[in-house]
Amino acid sequence: MRKPAWLAEVIVQSIAVTVSILLALWVDQWKQRRAARDLATESMSNFVTEIQQNEARVDDILLYHEALRSILQKAEKSHSIHTQAEFQSSVGIDGLRPPFLLQTAWQTATLTGALTHLDYETVRVLSLTYTLQDRFREDSRAGFQSVMQASDFKPGDADIAVHSADNYLREVVNSENDLHATYAQAEQVLRRKLKDMGVVQQVDSAHTPSQPQPPTTGQ
């Protein structure tokens, strides 16, 4: 028995419609996957840039804080600071401030949902890095406040202020060293992940921070 022509036409058209729908769905899914991948890549690149900048900021102030601490230690041993004016002219209060560290990439990734497109290990490393950074900021803020209070000392209590500032700076310097190491490890992990994603060239060229690097040859 021969099938009617209209039935063949219906079948062909049905198949064509189904294929078209499946193709459209596939294209849409591909586009979504690509957008998510681009978002993840951009987010990762931003993390690398920000972590490099924060590392540079920590390195920049670390030597200064270490030098201030050596001055404080000498002053503590020699009892050379007696007045608030001497304390201010020897170490200053503003110099004790912790570095200002960025967390824009983390906030942006959280707000845009970019973190959901990153793999577990990357998110774990980033979370650890920014948690340590937060803790450093909170601890150093509290420590700085206590040094501020201690620096408003009465005559005769200078040693307490110097000791307090020295303790604070010891903690800050230790935390800055920890942060430096954490940043270095996080950057290593992110670079490896980006390399796996095939975008390491992009990071090396377009997304490196504009921090001036040392010259390769003498001037």
Place this chain on the structure above:
Amino acid sequence: MTKPRIVSYRVRAVAAQNRAFLVRIALCCALMLCIPFRHSDAQASGSGARQAVAIVVNPHSTVSDLSFAELRRIFLGQQQFWPDRSKITLLVRAPVAPERAVVLDQIYRMDEDQFRQYWIGKMFRAEVAGGPKIVYSSDMAINLVGAIPGSITFVLASAVTPNSKVLRIDGKLPSEAGYPLK
């Protein structure tokens, strides 16, 4: 007898007036003589603004001479590494110090607001990791520059200690004629 007495009173009065006049003249002369001394005292006491500003670097630095253009680049944060690739740490006196005024005027060619905006802009563009580190006295500057490798600062020439390494600028030391930072 009364006439000579009156005359003698008048003579005495005139003599007293003359004495007062002479005293006034003497006081005026003394004041006029004092003015130049006072002026030179004022110059001497305000010599911070006129005194040479020495550029001091870490004693282990290999650099001993800079051109004024190189010095400007360093202080503007355009050059952040020494030729031996060590990082330059810039130590700058807090506002109001006379040496800061000289440096802002002659090296930065900016006022305080422009200086602040300049460094905020550089930080914002991520051209530098951090702004200059603030020091609150010449002693603090000298102590820190001795402790931080690659650091550079400025102090009044009179505040330089024997252990400090003072740079020549355009081949001249602060004590020499033609030194640019005065």
